[in-house]
Amino acid sequence: MTTTTSHTPEHVPEPGGPADGAAAARPVRLIHTESTTEIPVHLLFRDDPGPAAVRLRPAVVTRRPGAGRRDGPGAGAGAAREWRPAVPRIDPDLVERPARVLPGAAGLLAGACGAAGCLATSWWAGVLPPAASEALGLVARTGTGGPGPAQWAAYAAAGALGLFGFGGLARGRTGRAWVLGLFGRYRGTVRRTGLLWVNPLLLRRRVDVRLRHWRGEPMQAADRGGVALRVAVLVVWRVRDTARATLAVEDHEAYLRACVEAALLRVPMAAPGAGRETTEAAQDALTRLVAADTAPVGVEVFAVRPVRVEYAPEVAAAMHRRRIAALDAQHRASVLGSVVDSVEDTVTRLTTRGLVELDDYERKVLVKDLTVAFCAGRAEPGP
Numbered sequence: 001m002t003t004t005t006s007h008t009p010e011h012v013p014e015p016g017g018p019a020d021g022a023a024a025a026r027p028v029r030l031i032h033t034e035s036t037t038e039i040p041v042h043l044l045f046r047d048d049p050g051p052a053a054v055r056l057r058p059a060v061v062t063r064r065p066g067a068g069r070r071d072g073p074g075a076g077a078g079a080a081r082e083w084r085p086a087v088p089r090i091d092p093d094l095v096e097r098p099a100r101v102l103p104g105a106a107g108l109l110a111g112a113c114g115a116a117g118c119l120a121t122s123w124w125a126g127v128l129p130p131a132a133s134e135a136l137g138l139v140a141r142t143g144t145g146g147p148g149p150a151q152w153a154a155y156a157a158a159g160a161l162g163l164f165g166f167g168g169l170a171r172g173r174t175g176r177a178w179v180l181g182l183f184g185r186y187r188g189t190v191r192r193t194g195l196l197w198v199n200p201l202l203l204r205r206r207v208d209v210r211l212r213h214w215r216g217e218p219m220q221a222a223d224r225g226g227v228a229l230r231v232a233v234l235v236v237w238r239v240r241d242t243a244r245a246t247l248a249v250e251d252h253e254a255y256l257r258a259c260v261e262a263a264l265l266r267v268p269m270a271a272p273g274a275g276r277e278t279t280e281a282a283q284d285a286l287t288r289l290v291a292a293d294t295a296p297v298g299v300e301v302f303a304v305r306p307v308r309v310e311y312a313p314e315v316a317a318a319m320h321r322r323r324i325a326a327l328d329a330q331h332r333a334s335v336l337g338s339v340v341d342s343v344e345d346t347v348t349r350l351t352t353r354g355l356v357e358l359d360d361y362e363r364k365v366l367v368k369d370l371t372v373a374f375c376a377g378r379a380e381p382g383p
Contacts, residue, residue: 115158239299
């Protein structure tokens with residue numbers, strides 16, 4: 001049952017009052033509000049001190065307008081929080097693709113044709129030495145007056161053919177690749193081996209695509225308790241996408257080192273002397289984190305293994321001091337215990353055998369003197 005206070009006039013007729021309609025005066029309200037307040041009656045009039053059950057109205061929580069909403073595809077109940085990638089997105093068009101190259105025989109043939117064209121033009125212009133003409137079985141030409149415009153044009157064409165033929169020859173090696181570019185634009189990657197012919201106008205960048213390992217210097221890390229550590233790791237990796245590793249980042253090796261250093265600061269490492277399971281869990285977490293950071297730039301990480309874990313110099317110094325203090329306290333406790341046992345044994349023997357009769361004061365003085373003597377004797381270094 002509840003009592004309701006509502007907007008009522010200050011003077012209302014009470015039931016059972018005088019028949020003449022005289023209104024009984026009610027006390028004036030001290031609090032004037034426009035809302036209705038419900039007060040449980042058992043809180044106003046109750047005899048038992050025990051708590052009583054009160055029915056509560058269900059609370060309605062309203063959402064602020066515009067909160068947790070996201071426009072565009074994928075908006076829904078689970079899209080209240082916008083996801084941001086940890087690594088910036090790379091140009092999707094920058095993907096490794098094979099470049100167009102020719103066998104080395106084509107370059108040799110073009111170069112030989114250019115050299116033969118130069119010889120033929122020299123004979124045509126009459127500037128070929130007689131000894132060379134005789135060696136080639138040609139009739140020496142004289143009185144031509146030197147090379148003319150046609151001969152110079154033939155020289156230019158044959159020379160360009162020879163330069164392009166011999167200048168484009170390259171040797172592909174196993175585990176090495178070339179990233180080709182022309183005027184700042186990616187033109188493909190060469191992974192073939194042997195003698196090849198590559199357009200000499202293209203800029204070549206050599207990339208090592210073999211499986212590689214890198215062992216860095218001790219870097220900063222921390223364990224689960226926040227204790228500073230120094231960790232040296234062994235990273236096994238290789239370049240998977242030569243285009244991204246060369247063009248998407250300035251130096252992929254420096255980027256890999258930075259990713260490893262950042263991962264060591266984010267992943268709690270196992271303290272020195274930890275179990276195998278803890279060490280393997282930290283290793284797996286490091287490998288996953290570094291692989292996720294380096295995958296967009298074309299670097300594939302296989303393992304990140306901590307090979308040496310040690311405490312930071314300041315932490316190691318503090319632990320050394322604490323260990324020395326504990327050993328010193330233990331040594332002092334053992335020395336004091338042996339001195340007390342020796343004094344007790346000496347006093348007990350003297351009094352038991354009746355050699356001396358001591359009262360309380362004399363016993364205290366004797367115990368004091370014996371304690372000082374035993375401690376001084378133990379403190380003196382041996383011969």
